[in-house]
Amino acid sequence: MNLTNLTIDDLKRGWHQTATALSCNYCDASWEPTTAIEMIEQHLTIVHGGNQSSLIHLDSRYNTLTAKQQNLLTAFATGIKDADLAKQFQLAAATIRHQKFTFRxxxxxxxxxxxxxxxxxxxGQTSNDLIALPEQPGIVDDRxxxxxxxxxxxxxxxxDFDHEPLQLKRWPKKQKTIVMILTRIIDEIPLNQPLSEAELNAYLRPIYFDYTTLRRYLIDYGFLKRTVDGRQYWRTTTQED
Structure with missing residues (x-):
């Protein structure tokens, strides 16, 4: 799921509209713009177990809910009474009420x-501001x-932002364009997490078949750093991070 291009309404209903179709948030399924919403909701229920459940349990680094919180939200969605829910989770009713308050x-x-x-x-006031980039090891020019x-x-x-996971269509020729695509690719790498070369490659391989080129340019342009022996890599930060 590409959260960048989805609105809150898109997330709540489980599908989004592209220029030519209605598309599922969770898979490659798409429908004609005239398709009845009931058909899309049926797909979400049968294939994904319902949008609400899929959203609560979404496997994403942006989903910071604990397993316990996910289970509680799933239970709250059923409309079960607090007292019954407390018995089910072996908690005090006051704890359930406090958890509801915390969610609110x-x-x-x-x-x-x-x-x-x-x-x-x-x-619209900052759209022409220069983006923040990592400190560059070489000469800083108009690139x-x-x-x-x-x-x-x-x-x-x-x-292709309708595709999940992220995929690069082709490798650009101009260095400035390379820098721009790297600003998006680096978002797929977790911050504050040292990675082995194999772990880093696991993030880069789905993005582009020549993942070694991606890795090299990310290092050359300062988006990644590595130890002298090349055993460990980590993402650098910018002022925005």
């Missing part, structure tokens, strides 16, 4: 954060003078 508070925090983020980054608008347009040409 987190939702309020998320709402405020989203409003702040959108007011800062989606107001690194890249705006948000340039990145957005370039990424559309080189990635």
């Amino acid at each position: 508070e987190k939702a309020k925090q998320a709402k405020l954060y989203l409003a702040i983020y959108q007011s800062v980054f989606e107001s 690194f003078a890249i705006t948000e608008d340039e990145v957005a347009q370039t990424l559309k040409q080189y990635f």
Whole structure:
């Protein structure tokens, strides 16, 4: 699932609209724009166990719910009474009520954060600002003078954002374009997590068949660093990180 291109409404219903079709958020299934919503919901139920359950248990680094929280949310969705739920989980009823309160508070925090983020980054006032890049080991020239608008347009040409996982369509010729696609590829690598070469390759291999080239350029342009013996790699940070 590509969260970058999905709205909150898309996530809540389990499908999204592209230029030519209605597409499932979880697989490659797609339908004609005139397809009845009931048919799409049937697909979500039969193939994915329902959108709500799939969303709660989504295997994504952005899903920070613990297994216990996922189970509680699944139970809350059934409408079960607090007292019965407390017995089922062998918890005090007060604990269940407190957990509901915690979920509501987190939702309020998320709402405020989203409003702040959108007011800062989606107001149209910063679209021509230069993006933050890692510190470069060589000479910094116009390859690194890249705006948000340039990145957005370039990424559309080189990635299929309807495809999961992320895949690079072709390797660009211009160095500035390479830098721009690397800014997206590096997002697939976890921060603050040392990786062996095999672990790093596991992240890069699905993106592009020549993953060794990806690895080399990520290092050359400062997005990744490695130990002298090449046994361990880690993602560098920018001011935005």
